[in-house]
Amino acid sequence: MSGPLSSLASLTNLQVLYVDNNRFNGSVDWLRNFTKLSLVSLKNNLFTGPLPLLQSSQMLSIDFGNCSFTGSVPSSYASMGSLITLHLSGNKLHGPLPDIFENMTFLRQFQLQNNQFSSSLPESLTKCKSLVYFDVSNNSISGTLPNFKKLKKLEYFLVSHNKLTGTIPKNMLVNETNETEARLIGLDLSNNSFSGYISDFLSIDLNLTNLEYLNLNGNLFSGPVVIPMVDNSTLQKLRTVVLSQNCFTSIKSMDPFCSARNLTLLHMGVLYRTSKGKLSVCKGKKSYFELPYNFGNINTFSCLFESERSLTTLILTGLGLEGKIPLISNTSKINKLLLNFNQLTGIIISFHCTYNTHSFHHSFIHLFIHRYPSLRVSTIWKIYKFFN
Numbered sequence: 001m002s003g004p005l006s007s008l009a010s011l012t013n014l015q016v017l018y019v020d021n022n023r024f025n026g027s028v029d030w031l032r033n034f035t036k037l038s039l040v041s042l043k044n045n046l047f048t049g050p051l052p053l054l055q056s057s058q059m060l061s062i063d064f065g066n067c068s069f070t071g072s073v074p075s076s077y078a079s080m081g082s083l084i085t086l087h088l089s090g091n092k093l094h095g096p097l098p099d100i101f102e103n104m105t106f107l108r109q110f111q112l113q114n115n116q117f118s119s120s121l122p123e124s125l126t127k128c129k130s131l132v133y134f135d136v137s138n139n140s141i142s143g144t145l146p147n148f149k150k151l152k153k154l155e156y157f158l159v160s161h162n163k164l165t166g167t168i169p170k171n172m173l174v175n176e177t178n179e180t181e182a183r184l185i186g187l188d189l190s191n192n193s194f195s196g197y198i199s200d201f202l203s204i205d206l207n208l209t210n211l212e213y214l215n216l217n218g219n220l221f222s223g224p225v226v227i228p229m230v231d232n233s234t235l236q237k238l239r240t241v242v243l244s245q246n247c248f249t250s251i252k253s254m255d256p257f258c259s260a261r262n263l264t265l266l267h268m269g270v271l272y273r274t275s276k277g278k279l280s281v282c283k284g285k286k287s288y289f290e291l292p293y294n295f296g297n298i299n300t301f302s303c304l305f306e307s308e309r310s311l312t313t314l315i316l317t318g319l320g321l322e323g324k325i326p327l328i329s330n331t332s333k334i335n336k337l338l339l340n341f342n343q344l345t346g347i348i349i350s351f352h353c354t355y356n357t358h359s360f361h362h363s364f365i366h367l368f369i370h371r372y373p374s375l376r377v378s379t380i381w382k383i384y385k386f387f388n
Contacts, residue, residue: 002046006030020044020063028052042067043087050074051088059083065111066090073098085109089135093117097141099124106130113137113158121146129153137161137188148172156186160215164192168201181207190217190242197223204228208235215242217267222247225268227256235260242267244315251295258303262310269317269338295319298326298344307331317341 004026005019012033020043028042031052038056041063050071051064059080069091077086078100086104089111096119101107107128113135120143121136131151135158144166148154154173168189173182182202198221202208206228214227225248229235238260244267257266298321304314307329313336321339324346328334 061085063087068092073100075100078102083107087111089113091115097122101125102127104128109133111135112139115139117141126150134158145169153183155183158186158188159192160188160190162192164194166194167196168194170200172201180205183210184208185210186213188213188215189219190215193220195220195222199226202228205230210237211235212237213240216246217242218245220247222249224248224250224252226252229256229259232259236262238263240265244269254300254303264310265313266304266311267315268319269315295321297323299323302326305332309333312336
């Protein structure tokens with residue numbers, strides 16, 4: 001269905017309005033007269049203009065995602081003390097986030113990703129004690145994080161691709177009843193300028209039983225890589241870990257990664273910050289191609305090459321790793337392997353290869369060894385044939 005919806009303007013007694021996934025367009029400012037509305041979803045349409053000035057005190061859910069709304073968030077939304085869901089992602093909204101969250105103690109889902117919001121996160125967000133899902137990714141939000149310590153129900157905290165700085169507040173992500181356990185399922189802090197140690201916000205004794213996704217890429221985190229692991233069963237739900245482009249100096253222990261048997265993607269490549277080909281903020285390095293601190297022997301990572309693992313993507317570029325590359329069994333699930341800019345030796349021959357289609361059992365393996373960053377499929381094939 002398409003066209004404007006102004007024909008509904010007279011239905012002011014409506015309590016529920018769902019018109020999502022159509023091609024409706026035009027303004028919806030007439031919604032300001034719908035004072036009994038409690039559930040409204042306009043998502044995935046072509047609506048334009050400012051967000052409607054909703055004034056219903058009974059509002060429970062607002063979903064205006066993926067339209068073309070412009071302007072800022074109306075201050076009238078501050079009166080919606082019963083609101084559970086606020087979804088405004090995928091629009092053209094801009095300006096500072098208004099301080100409207102003081103009374104939103106029931107708010108569980110807050111999604112503003114893929115807009116153009118700027119300034120800092122309002123302090124009143126810390127009043128949203130029921131918050132479970134928080135996503136403001138892909139904006140221009142700056143400043144430091146408010147003290148979210150009281151948000152003990154958080155399961156998803158997604159703030160990637162902003163301009164946030166400072167450290168992550170200690171104990172921000174712990175359970176409301178047990179401060180040694182986190183409800184956290186997804187944490188994405190990538191592409192900001194956060195600093196400090198991982199252990200500042202993921203303390204070593206924290207139980208991350210529910211964690212599935214961890215992305216710290218593109219920040220200023222420093223010190224050793226430390227992932228909390230209470231016991232071998234702690235990280236069984238973990239699927240994705242991205243630690244690249246930070247200022248880490250070492251990996252304290254591989255045990256957490258070895259015990260995470262369902263891990264499918266591990267990106268540790270280039271564990272130092274880069275900018276336009278040069279290291280811009282991490283001390284001691286002057287060139288993108290200069291090897292960073294020595295992260296030891298490749299054998300430290302040998303558990304990641306075991307055939308019974310779920311790992312499909314392994315990126316260990318620029319870690320200064322030494323030693324012979326472990327044999328990769330032809331039953332391994334790895335289909336993307338990046339080892340460039342290390343000091344590795346040896347030959348990888350333990351995988352199935354079909355030369356005429358340039359496809360491998362490992363369908364997208366990049367086999368870059370120190371000094372041979374442009375090693376071609378045809379060369380690998382010749383080596384393979386020589387030994388078989």
